Structure formats: C-alpha cells, structure tokens
Amino acid sequence: MKLDTEFYKLPLRLDIKRLEEEFQFSEQDWNEYPTKITGKAWIILVSVAGTLNDDFAISGAMQPTPFLERCPYLKQVMKALNAPISRSYLMRITGGTQTPAQADDNYHWFRRMAVHIPIVTNPAVQFFCNGKNVHMAAGEVWAFDNSQLHWMVNKTNQDCIHLIVETKGSSAFQSMLAQALQPYKSDGGDRQSDTIQVSDIPETVNDDGQILWEPDSFEVLTPQEIDNLTALILKDAENSSMQQSFQRLAQSMEEFRRLWKKAFSQFGHHRRGELAYQDLIARFDDDIAASGNKWQSQSVHGNNAIKVIRSMLLTSNRPLPNQSSKQLQLARKKLKAKLMVDKDFQTPEFEKPIFIISAPRAGSTLLFETLSQFPELWTIGDESHEIIEGIPELHPSAHNFSSNRLTEADALPHIRSSLRERFAKQLQDRDGRESLSLTPQERPQRVRFLEKTPKNALRIPFLKAVFPDALFIFLYREHTENISSLMEGWRSGKFPSYKPLPGWPYRQWCFLLTPGWSSLQESSLAEIAAEQWKIANTYILNDLKALPSTSWCIIRYCDLIQEPKKSINKIAQFAGVNWDEKVEQILFQSLPIARRTLSAPSRDKWRKNEREIARVLPTLEPIISVLEKANICQ
Structure with missing residues (x-):
C-alpha cells in the first residue's frame, strides 16, 4: 500500500518479557521462506483458512493457524491494531544476512500494508526503505511504505525475528498512523526528533473474540x-x-x-x-x-x-507449471510425425489395457505416474487428448460441441483400428524408451497399456467397445477437495481444453466438456467445478455398473495418499501386474508430488474455498447419497 512517507512508528509497545515467555518454537517449526531467500525462514500465524499456505487474501477468509493458538499474547498484539488481520507470520533473518531489495507491487499489496514488530533484534539490525533506514527496537510497532524498495540488513552473528502483520487498515488504524512518529518527513528527508505518547499492549487472558480476521471477500479494482x-x-x-x-x-x-x-x-x-x-x-x-x-x-x-x-486475480506468488504454445506445437508436430511413420506398421495386441477413470483434478496424474513404473506397463507418457480428438469423428466439433461424451456407437471399425494404431505409435516403457525407436523385430507384439485422460470419465462405453477386455480403475476423490482443486485449476488458466469454445462467452473452457455446459455461462467457478465433478462421477458410476464387476475397481484418493502401498497392491492384484524393486522403492516412502500439482498438497487446503463450496452442496446431495450407499465416499 502506498503511504505518504517511508516509516511510521506507531504509538504502541509490546511487553517483550511476556513475548519471550510464550515464544517457545522449535527449529522444526520454522520453514523455508516461499521465495527461498537464503537466511530467511518463517512460521505462519494467520493464513487463508488457517492452514500452512502463503495464499493471497483473494483466495478466502483469514484464520489463525495452530501456531498462533499457542501465542495468546500475540493475539492481543493483533487485536491492538484495530484493523482486519490478513496474512501474518514470524520472520527470521539469519545473522550476517541482507535480504534482497524488493517492492511489493502486486494487487494483494496494493490494498494492504505490512506492520513489523521486532521480537528478537539488536541495534546493528537496520531496515531500509527508499534508501532511508531505521533501527526497529524490540517491542516497537512499525509500518512502512512497502510499495517502495525495501530490505533488511543483519550484520551481526545473531538471528533477528520480526512479527509481520498484513492489514488493509481501518479508520482506527489510520488514526494511529496520524499519531505515529515519522522519522523522515516527506518534504525534506530530515529525521524527526519528536517523541510520541506510547501505549503498552496489555495481556488479557482468553480475550481474542474481538480480533477481526480479514473475511472472504472477492474484490477487484473499481x-x-x-x-x-x-x-x-x-x-x-x-x-x-x-x-x-x-x-x-x-x-x-x-x-x-x-x-x-x-x-x-x-x-x-x-x-x-x-x-x-x-x-x-x-x-x-x-x-x-x-x-x-x-x-x-x-x-x-x-x-x-x-x-x-x-496480478489482480492471482491467488499466490507461486510459479505455475507451464507449457508454452511453442512446446505444445512441438509436441503436436512430433505426434504428427510419429503417426506418419511406416505405412506397414504392425499394431500390437492390447492385452487388458488399464484405464484410470476419474473426475479432473482427482489425483489421476499421481496414480498414473506411480503405476507407469511397473515393468510390464507401457504408456504414451501423458494424456491422450490429441490422440483421441485428432480423429475428426471423435472431436467434440463432430457433435456440435455438445460434450466429450462418446459411446459404443462412436466406435466404428475404422475408428477402432485408427485409435489403436495412434496409441501404439506413441508407446514408451517406464524408462521413456519409445517403441518406435526399436526395430520392428524388437517391438512388443502384445502390450499391457496404461492410460489416463480425465475426459475419459465420459467415454467408458466407447473405450470398452474399442478394447473389449479393458480394465478400469475408478479413482474417487472427496467432493470438497476435488471441487476446490478444480477451482484452483480454472483460476490458474493452465488447463485449457478448448480455446475458444463456440458458444462459450469466455476465452477458454477448462477440463472436461460436460453435457449441458452451455447453461453454466453465468455461473461462478464453484458452480462450474461442482457440475464437472457431479457429471464426471455420475457417468462413471452408471457406466461401470453396466460392466462386469471383474472389469473395474475403486480406489479412494485419500487411501492412495495415506496407504499408498496397500492401494497399489490392490490395483496390482486386480490388474494382474507385478512390481519389482524400483516400484518397491517408490512405495517405501510418501508418493512424490505429481507434475501437474499447483500448490503443496494438504488435507485441509480446500477450506480456502469452503464458503463457496458450501453454497453448491445442495446440488450435489443426490450423487453424494449414491456414492455413500455404494461405500465409495467416506
């Protein structure tokens, strides 16, 4: 937030002895700062939904984390600011460290300022803003113009720790700024020597009811x-x-x-x-x-x-996984070249191909990447959008963009043959060795094929017609987590399916194209994501019920995360595949983060969208009831 001058020393003072008494954090409580600045670590006290994240306030309502719950006096400090409390954290600067100069120039900071309260410091620690500097003594409360270049220098061999509270301010807070000591005048740059009347912040036991956490508020520029x-x-x-x-x-x-x-x-x-x-x-x-x-x-x-x-709609500063248009064009060119290979190409026999079926953002990439390490399984290394929809009759445009739905009626003989061949020419083993790189004599005549594309949630009858002995793994993720992840994906802009989509008023449509999508034109992202989750799981359930029970199995995402070895063993027995030492090593520890992950996995990270998701829950009750009766959801 742009302020009139560089520094403001507010008329408040903390009880340092009281702070030191409750400041009982272990080294394990400190985490690397998100921007990975050497010598800088933090403990998150207030965040979106009270979980350990660095999301901007546009992501959801602010709540205290368990770390702040251990610090009743710090709550009183926040209460004393008389302003909505946004992200807050303890920041530690290692001795002998200078933080990089930066200006907080994104939208989150356009509406907010940072209040610094030194807890552990010494006179050699200096804070710079716009080329001017002050020493912030322990227990003092400072605001500064964070829209200007600012940095900290700790020349000693001792760590310093600041409490940082972000806030939009309030009329009461503005009154405190008006009473604050301004070390530098805006007109001349000279120091002020005036003193101010300072009020001590007392401790009031069990009195944090009046702390105003910044609420969930979707706010754009006027x-x-x-x-x-x-x-x-x-x-x-x-x-x-x-x-x-x-x-x-x-x-x-x-x-x-x-x-x-x-x-x-x-x-x-x-x-x-x-x-x-x-x-x-x-x-x-x-x-x-x-x-x-x-x-x-x-x-x-x-x-x-x-x-x-x-940056107005950015939910965090985290870099997003990105695939440039040039990379996509190169991948399509490479695919086209492979498909033109060798008119006498012999398509191998697909023996009991395995299809992971799920709603988008249900964890299918994680499961696919894990199963793809089985020695006998072949994949195409990624999702099959271009391979399937590259056949004109299978592209949604052939059905007037009604949806991604395909049935056995779409599996005409020439399409079956073409799709098998397109898959076969893309095959690679777990080491990335391509089938086409082998001589015709070395290529496998029979393959166990593993595939995952979330759009296939609407294509089970079609896939069964193309591959009569196909096996299906239904990966189910709880609606709250899955819908939140879908919302996150839409907001990232990194998952376009159709750009543009005829009849859709926006630049792109993300994820699978559901029947009835055109009715969502005035819907919120939560409503769109909920509809995609509902439609995907409804079609999966109905289509699988029409198949023999021996051709499909159910895996819960929560089980995959909590007990990966047990879940993978269930799949191995169902699909008739064997793992080796390499797979054993993968399952010996927690599964790695999948490459399409947008933010760090967390059981409760969906709660940042809890308020929006709560509004759409009534529309999901019928499918949730069906899932509960089938013992699929918990």
Missing part, C-alpha cells in the same frame, strides 16, 4: 482505480520513445477501460464475474502489458500499475 492506474501507464508511455505506437496504445487502453466498466457494472465485487475479469486481464496482457518493454521510462509508476492490474 473502474475509477482502473482509470487511475492506466493513466500512470499512459503517462510513462507518452514520455518515452514510443511515440509512433502511443496512439494505438491509448486506443487499446480506452477500450480496456470501457470493457472493465461494463463488466463491473454487471458483476461488481462478485465471483460470478471471475471469468469475465480473468478474460479482460488476459486482454490487458496481450494488448497493453506486452508492449511495456517497448518504452524506456524514467518512472516506475507505469510498470507498477501494470503489475497491479495483471
């Missing part, structure tokens, strides 16, 4: 804020050397302002507008932000404004 930020961008561009393209930029900016105002008038601060705002930010990226490197500005204001707008 049209006025968009106007102000884009004006800064235009000012920078106008003063630069890009005069020839300035007019085009100005026109793009005016159109962006117009569309933002239109969307805001329709949705305001409501999650039903999330996809519309997401599209407009993507448009801003393409039409405006992409040209930001074309001008050499003396001011950082325009670049900071770009960062604020671009």
